[in-house]
Amino acid sequence: MKETVARLERQYAELSVTSTATQSASSGAIGSRPATDYADAVELSNRLGAENLYLKAQIQQQAAWKANLSRVLQSSMEVDGPRWGQQFQQPSLGGEAVLRMQLDQRDQFEAAEELGFHPLTDLGLTQVILENRRTISRVQSRLLIPSSLDTDDGAHTRRMQAFGWDMVQRVHGNIMECVFTKTFRGLNVAQLMQKTWANDMRLGEFKKVKGETSRLEVLQQVNPNAYVLVRDVMSPTEDISTFRSVFVRFLIETSKRIPASEATSKSTGIDASAPLTPPQHTQSDSETEGVMLEATGYVLGTQSFDTDFSKNPREEDLRNKVEWAHLSLSIEFLNVVSPVTGEEYQQLCWSGRTNYCGLEHAQRNASDMMQGMLRWELLVISPAVNLASLSLE
Incomplete structure (x- = not known):
């Protein structure tokens, strides 16, 4: 683009000189040279x-966007990652098998006509992903440590441990938020994330986790x-008939350093179906102080x-009782x-964090989310846990 700007500047300078020379000699040249040539020039x-x-404005805008994006990423709470720009220049993290799968697709014309969808640009994709990471970070900050937010303004928060999971769910009006953690x-x-990535692209596999799903179609491979x-x-x-x-x-790599004391306080249990061999050494708080764990x-x-x-529903969708549900979800496996x-x-x-357009629907979604997570564990994690157990026997 810079070369194009330089070339245009040279052409502009040459034409400006020509235009000035033409104006200075116009008294003698107008009769011998058509007026249209001058106007065209x-x-x-x-x-x-x-x-x-x-x-020039586009170059400045692009430079400003890159600078803003760099500042946002540098201020991320996660140390040393994720590096978004590098992620999307990499080959498929989900495995080449995903690229060869036959997926249900909707072409761009149909997507625009039925959904009002327009293809995402790279900048649009970056903004969506950053919104996801900011939202998830706020949810985790709010839920992982008990506070007055648990009950403020009529919110209902449930904290429990079940099946080896630490579970926190908060329902406030239309909004349901959750954090489930397990070691x-x-x-x-x-391998497990690649399997999840592939399953989540196909309706038949996805229905095993969320059985109420009636449609799952690809609109764009960015x-x-x-x-x-x-x-x-x-x-x-x-x-409501349908939530749309x-x-x-998206699938990205991530890396961070976790204080050992923080990991100890958050990791309250090991999967019950995992090998029952206890760790060889249990560190005390004094031993873990200052130690950083490497997580990738x-x-x-x-x-x-x-x-x-x-934003502006069609009359047809209103008649058919279609409501738009908003989703911010994350599975981080380290x-x-x-x-x-x-x-x-x-x-x-x-x-x-989900918005299902009503308190009743938010409460139901809280239950559905927990059940879906347990189904996912049964389908994806449990076979791998059992295989690991057999390999140690």
């Missing part, structure tokens, strides 16, 4: 000048690690965004290693 000069200014041993994080999908979920109530969402599903893994995110018709002891385990954090 002036018009072309003006057009090139406008294009020059436009391209495992002997699992392959990459890159190998980010797709735009539309999902319809049937509602059991009479006021258009969202980005993946984040599989889901983030809805507005379309023309989610392999955590202590550089001091060499101890290794896997940490899973399933977080989300």
